[in-house]
Amino acid sequence: DVKVTQSSRYLVKRTGEKVFLECVQDMDHENMFWYRQDPGLGLRLIYFSYDVKMKEKGDIPEGYSVSREKKERFSLILESASTNQTSMYLCASSPGTGHTDTQYFGPGTRLTVL
């Protein structure tokens, strides 16, 4: 079974703090993704990566950065957390085989910024 893990299920931070969200997958997948999920909205792509040290902006990259130093690990960084970044953050990975490139999700991190 594919396993995607995220470092925290719940996180509370203060405005202005630097926040690190870690994601690890154990299936040697090429692709990794960071989404946020808010009520009434679909999953919104923040950043994704097709290879180590490679990153691409998604639909809403502002206020975020990412790092992929190893194939299995993809980190999301909030340089200076703001209250509008309170959300559920979901990490996903996929094999990178093209057509049926199913994404597998981690359990999510619910981040609250006070």
Added chain:
Amino acid sequence: GQNIDQPTEMTATEGAIVQINCTYQTSGFNGLFWYQQHAGEAPTFLSYNVLDGLEEKGRFSSFLSRSKGYSYLLLKELQMKDSASYLCAAQDSNYQLIWGAGTKLIIKP
């Protein structure tokens, strides 16, 4: 622009059948995914369609019409554990997933 539409909420009775519709508009098309998401949990993969027609997997089936930009997820013999949100996502020409907001399915006894 790219857009996915699905109903916000549906209610059905245990043991019955329910159909959740999804319409999509994308720049190119490389398939349609359905995911299930229980409250507070991660989405899990249910089905993938790229050709027109019906794909059946036990109690769940998924249908695609590429010419109409339309898909549905059919759930039979509903069980209480099927109470969840169902997410529709279309894959565009760059193989990026465009996600709908999800349909919350409420099952009543």
